[in-house]
Amino acid sequence: MSPSDAAAGADGAPLVPRRASRRVGLSIQSTVLIMLLVVSLTSNVLVGLIGYNNAADSLRDAAFDRLVEVRDSREREIERLFSTLESTIVVHASGQSVVEATQAFTSAFAELDGVALTPQQLEQLEGYYDRVVGPRLATSGAEVDASTLLPPSAAGRYLQVQYTVPADSFDEALAVDDAEDGSAWSAAHAAYHDHFRTMATRLEYEDVLLLDRDGTIVYSAYKGIDLGSNVVDGPLRFTNLAAAYASAMTTSLRGEVALTDFGDYPPSLDRQAGWAVTPVSADGAIIGALAVELPIERVSRVMTADGDWTQGGLGRTGEVYLVGADSLMRSPSRVLLEDPESFAAAVTATGMAEPLASAIVENRTTVGLQPIRTPAASDALSGRSGTIIAPNYLGRETLAAYGPVDVGDLGWVVVAELDTSEAFAPVTDFTRNLVISSAVLALIVSVLSLLLARIFVRPLRALARGAQRIAAGETGVVVDAGGSDEMMSVATAFNDMSRSLQVKAELLDEQSAESERLLRALMPEPVIRRYRDGDQTIAEDHHDVTVLYADIVGFDDHSRALDSAARLDLLNELVKQFDEAAATLGVEHVRTTTKGYLASCGMTVPRVDNARRIVDFALEMQRILERFGGQWGAELHLRAGIDLGEASSGLVGRAHVVYDLWGEAVNLAFRIQSEHPETGIFVTERVSARLPSTVALSDAGVVVDGRDEVRIWRVDAAGSGVRDA
Missing domain, CATH: 3.30.450.20 (PAS domain)
Incomplete structure (x- = not known):
């Protein structure tokens, strides 16, 4: 037979060598494991679903019965209260x-x-x-x-x-x-x-x-x-x-x-x-x-069971309240009375304006303020009585019983609610126990089959866990992959890689921490976020911000005999104390130079009392200078200008970025500080109008701002007293 004949088959087609194929399939251990798991888990799930549905139906009916009883009870009490009130006032009037x-x-x-x-x-x-x-x-x-x-x-x-x-x-x-x-x-x-x-x-x-x-x-x-x-x-x-x-x-x-x-x-x-x-x-x-x-308090006591909701049949989360024809509450909210902060967060999350939420929390009442636009209240205001599972006015899923209240022509309705989480808690416990028992059964079935396989793959799993820990950000991971030469070589290479990654991660962490420190020292947190996001132009306008521009009078005379390093140390110590006082009072430090200290309040964090905070900060700066001067034998005084109004802030520069504040309020504050011949704290009329009457002010003349003269006032160092006429 010739070589060409040997290369061809009986039909003349060339013979191609076949690759040895690996058959992919499940082992007997895996097959038995899966069968047992499927049978056990399927039976558990079916039993659990049947039990869950039956328990949920029973608990829902019982909860609705309880809510209907509470609703009817409060309805009768309110109607009796107003009937008694009408009879009483008629008797008194006659x-x-x-x-x-x-x-x-x-x-x-x-x-x-x-x-x-x-x-x-x-x-x-x-x-x-x-x-x-x-x-x-x-x-x-x-x-x-x-x-x-x-x-x-x-x-x-x-x-x-x-x-x-x-x-x-x-x-x-x-x-x-x-x-x-x-x-x-x-x-x-x-x-x-x-x-x-x-x-x-x-x-x-x-x-x-x-x-x-x-x-x-x-x-x-x-x-x-x-x-x-x-x-x-x-x-x-x-x-x-x-x-x-x-x-x-x-x-x-x-x-x-x-x-x-x-x-x-x-x-x-x-x-x-x-x-x-x-x-x-x-x-x-x-x-x-x-x-x-x-008597609004009597109405509140009726609806809140005199503050004892649990004894009134409402459990940990239930409440019953009145709603008027305008869809506003006519009795207090339980959540408001028990946890005002949680109430404010919940109603704000539902879309309520923050000023209204703050007014409700401050006055500790929802009467005539809290809107109720829930399915339960809508049905009740339509003249219907019934029960429903729907979100309540705080956005929580509840069981509710509702109905109208017969009190004259007021058109009130009553709604009794209970969170589904509390109503169905026993079902949740049952489900949790079922899941736990199913998991235990699956674990028992799996352990015997997996035990031997785990022994063989333990070194690889150790490497896999080590890789996962590194992927999760952990450093210094070291694994022991067993005693065979091959696995020891792999483990050694893995550990060398881990140590190398640890060194690099530590260097990156140090650089990141230093960058973070520098950024926080240069600019506020909102600006840092925008800067990191790659914004090229970062600027923001502020319409109600109080600005302080202050100078330390006498520092140059005291530090003239010192070398540059000692002089800078003294200035840094003063600025550190100023910054600590600013942080305590909610004042934002903008920048510091050898010629002035610029700060603001109400810029990144809006504050209704920003003028008072700035004045308190300036007074604290005076006290710091007095203590500092007494310690070092220096005659140090503060000359500060304060104005309130519009200002802009942002990052200036491209290659060398600087955070700065500018605008009308900054210019006027600087002009007051730089042009007034005397030391002290000087405020414009816009600032004085925002200060409480306890802050003592005296006329300090005027400064020229463009073509206008701006009257300024001196703040008494004591911070209180009677203002000069």
Whole structure:
């Protein structure tokens, strides 16, 4: 046979050598292991699903039954509370004491219409509205000018001077029986006030008012700023009290009560107010009206089970609350009362504006503030009762029972909720136990089959674990791959590689730490992030920032005899103490040169009191200089200029980057510091207007800013006192 014949097959086709193929398949151990695992895990999963569904259904039904019971209980209590309130106010209004008091206060109030306030009294009254009423209205979020709430009548202003202004609190005003001014109104007050005071305290009314036929509030138990005002044509004509009064006075039936929902009522300052008003009649004629401010605390106690939610059937996470027709809460939130910070975070995450969330937390109430736009509340406001599983107003998945509340025409509904995590906790425990038992069974089945294989592959697994640890960032990994020569060689090479990577990682860490330190010393954290992200132009405008530019007067004279190194050490020590004080007060150090120290407040972290913080920081700088000068025998003083307004910050330069602050406020602060001949702390009028009255200021003249003259003020070193006129 020729070589060519040997290279060909019987059919003439050339013969091609075949490669030895490796058959890929499972070992017997692996096959048995998989079969046992599949059978055991499948049976466990099926049993678990059946048990889970049955347990979930049972727990859901039980939880809904409990919530329905709580909902119905609170609904009955609220309806009973308002029914009792209406009956009580009708009984009081028909009593002889209330009738006589209405006549007496109406007549005595009319006698005071001719009494004019002295200039001192008028100033005292207006100052009370500026100092007390205005700030409280601002805290409540009401956009009301306090001066517009002054009573329109001379009698009302006179009574507020005698009774409202002198009291430091509502409770103190309630305790006064007679202002001893000799007026007929005070005589009537001494005779009848105890009756209304007892009514307010025993029945927990927020206030008790008497109104005459013209709508004038001729008596108030707590002597708020509504005393002497008018709900028909006065500053309170658009309030819910005015609506309730109008409804009550148009009825011709005794015993009718006009109810209003909770709403904004400026005289209540930072609280919502609701009213129950009924006419007062004598000899068949209506002579006025009795109005009581609804007892919001009693409503809250009913809905919160007096703060004991667990005993009230609501567990760890449940709560029940009222919702008004405007989809706002009418009772407090449990989460707010128990954990305000968690509440604020939750409502902000649902989309609530931060100012509203802050107002709710600050005032510790959700009444009239917290919106409820959940499926449960929507169904209830549509007049339906039922149960549902849906997210609540905090975004948590809950079981809810809801329904309307029959309280006059208020249109309230009640919602009782319980987190599904608590309701289904037993099912979760069951599932967890099932998973654990399945895992244990799988482990037992697997161990015997895997034991021998683990012995053979242990060295490779050790190398794999070492590689994973290195991949995860761990350094200095050393492995022992067994006793065979081949595996020892691999392990030695692996360990050499690990040591080399460790050395390189340590060098990189040192360089990274040094770079991080330098960046943090040069610029704020937000700018660092943008710089790292590769932003080429980093600049930001700030519209309400307070800027300080300060110079250490006397440092050059003291350090002139020192060499450069010693001089720099002294300056660095001073700057270090300044920076520590700045960090404590929330002030941001921008840059330091031998000619000045530039700092700001409210730039990267907005602060409503940034002006006060900067002034406190400047005062602390003075104290640091005094201590430093006393230590080194130097006469050191501070000359600092402070302005408030617009400024810009950013990175300047390309090859050599510098973080800087510039703008109108910086320029003016520098001009004040550089041009004023005296040492001290000098602020512009924009800064002085933002400082509290306890900061003592004196006129320090003017500086020229462009074509304008800017008046500046010197801050007293003590930081408190009376301002110069």
